[in-house]
Amino acid sequence: MSGPLAAGAPKPECDVAIVGGGIMGLALAYHLALRGVTDVVVLERGYLASGASGRNGGGIRMQWSTETNIRLMRESVELCKRFAQELGVNVWLRQGGYLFLASSDGERARMEQNVALQNRFGVPTRMLLPDEARQIVPDLAPGSFVAACFNPRDGILFPWPFLYGYANQAAARGVEIHTACEVRTIEPGPRGFRLTTSKGALTAQRVVDAAGAWSPAVARLVGVSLPNRPHRHEILATQPLKPFLGPMVSVLRSGLYFSQSMRGEIVTGITVEDGLSERVNMGSRLVFLTTLAREITRVMPRLAQVRVLRQWAGPYDVTPDGNPIVGEAPGVPGFYLACGFVGHGFMMAPVVSKYLGEWLAGGAEPEFLQRWRLARFAEGDLHREDMIIG
Numbered sequence: 001m002s003g004p005l006a007a008g009a010p011k012p013e014c015d016v017a018i019v020g021g022g023i024m025g026l027a028l029a030y031h032l033a034l035r036g037v038t039d040v041v042v043l044e045r046g047y048l049a050s051g052a053s054g055r056n057g058g059g060i061r062m063q064w065s066t067e068t069n070i071r072l073m074r075e076s077v078e079l080c081k082r083f084a085q086e087l088g089v090n091v092w093l094r095q096g097g098y099l100f101l102a103s104s105d106g107e108r109a110r111m112e113q114n115v116a117l118q119n120r121f122g123v124p125t126r127m128l129l130p131d132e133a134r135q136i137v138p139d140l141a142p143g144s145f146v147a148a149c150f151n152p153r154d155g156i157l158f159p160w161p162f163l164y165g166y167a168n169q170a171a172a173r174g175v176e177i178h179t180a181c182e183v184r185t186i187e188p189g190p191r192g193f194r195l196t197t198s199k200g201a202l203t204a205q206r207v208v209d210a211a212g213a214w215s216p217a218v219a220r221l222v223g224v225s226l227p228n229r230p231h232r233h234e235i236l237a238t239q240p241l242k243p244f245l246g247p248m249v250s251v252l253r254s255g256l257y258f259s260q261s262m263r264g265e266i267v268t269g270i271t272v273e274d275g276l277s278e279r280v281n282m283g284s285r286l287v288f289l290t291t292l293a294r295e296i297t298r299v300m301p302r303l304a305q306v307r308v309l310r311q312w313a314g315p316y317d318v319t320p321d322g323n324p325i326v327g328e329a330p331g332v333p334g335f336y337l338a339c340g341f342v343g344h345g346f347m348m349a350p351v352v353s354k355y356l357g358e359w360l361a362g363g364a365e366p367e368f369l370q371r372w373r374l375a376r377f378a379e380g381d382l383h384r385e386d387m388i389i390g
């Protein structure tokens with residue numbers, strides 16, 4: 001195959017135009033095409049994976065604090081396991097588990113509550129004493145945490161082949177994918193939406209806003225106001241080390257997380273406050289390096305010797321309750337939202353795109369989308385997710 005990208009201008013008419021060629025837009029395009037909706041055009045302003053989808057840590061986990069997210073992510077991990085076979089690309093999936101560390105009794109109590117909920121929905125997370133956690137990761141500093149929880153079925157994968165797997169399979173089924181194609185205006189009209197782009201105009205019966213941290217600007221083009229805002233999130237990769245780290249480790253209090261890739265690098269990030277603004281900022285900062293270095297060497301002193309190879313940043317697409325915004329925009333029939341995935345959109349894409357694709361292909365609206373509707377913010381009907389890291 002020559003690659004997933006279409007040449008020239010987008011075709012003048014289509015059924016579904018998807019704005020954004022990140023994991024969400026491409027996975028949705030694939031699931032639509034799989035169900036026979038092939039008259040689909042993906043419009044991406046930059047290159048594929050230029051947004052958060054090409055900048056993330058590749059973590060996938062079932063450990064969440066709400067029933068919806070636990071159920072969905074349990075299914076998503078299963079879909080990830082079948083990805084290589086079904087989409088024909090090796091995504092370097094490694095199920096080494098996620099080990100969360102609690103630093104106080106309050107955090108331990110919160111953890112116990114979440115673990116009980118996860119167990120109730122079939123996720124085999126278990127609480128561990130510090131010594132038990134150190135049997136899984138012997139290099140953790142004694143005294144650096146008071147309790148831990150571990151689910152051996154969580155894991156990591158390599159984001160780029162994952163995204164290209166969806167892109168290739170969508171294109172093979174007839175989806176047009178355009179890069180360097182910015183959507184500039186969207187006008188609803190009696191015969192569909194009229195879009196103008198940097199590569200020409202087109203008409204679409206339906207439009208999906210899958211523009212991640214840029215989705216509020218895209219929604220504004222049709223007069224819809226969204227509450228999600230970008231938050232810079234920084235991350236780095238070190239020189240490769242001999243394999244020594246099984247799970248992804250995360251410290252709840254600081255938002256530190258680190259895992260070892262299949263190539264041996266330590267991939268790690270941490271929360272550094274940056275404020276929410278209208279603008280996406282992907283610049284790297286020294287304060288991130290120093291904050292991370294202090295925290296990671298407190299938890300695992302042997303990493304003090306390791307060299308950093310590369311540091312970068314991407315946008316978290318943050319909503320007020322930590323949950324996504326997915327569904328038809330109120331007042332604009334045919335305009336759909338698939339955004340607000342905070343710091344976990346990569347792992348959610350397989351399951352969310354599957355159900356959203358089924359619905360947009362004529363199936364029933366999945367019931368969990370009720371909880372992710374835009375109107376919940378105005379109604380105050382929020383179910384906060386608190387297992388967000390980084």
Ligand SMILES: Cc1cc2nc3c(=O)[nH]c(=O)nc-3n(C[C@H](O)[C@H](O)[C@H](O)COP(=O)(O)OP(=O)(O)OC[C@H]3O[C@@H](n4cnc5c(N)ncnc54)[C@H](O)[C@@H]3O)c2cc1C
Pocket residue numbers: 019020021022023024025043044045046047048049050051052053054055056057058059060181182183184210211212213214215218233234235269313314315316317338339341342343344345346347348390
């Ligand atoms: C550092 C970091 C680490 C992360 N770690 C994880 C992790 O371990 N696990 C996990 O599940 N998630 C993680 N995430 C979050 C995850 O990457 C995102 O939730 C996910 O990639 C969002 O995908 P998306 O398709 O919604 O958005 P994006 O990938 O940002 O795609 C949106 C696209 O829309 C395009 N666009 C914007 N405006 C326009 C326009 N007007 N016209 C055309 N195109 C436009 C952009 O160029 C962009 O490519 C992390 C994120 C970051 C930044």
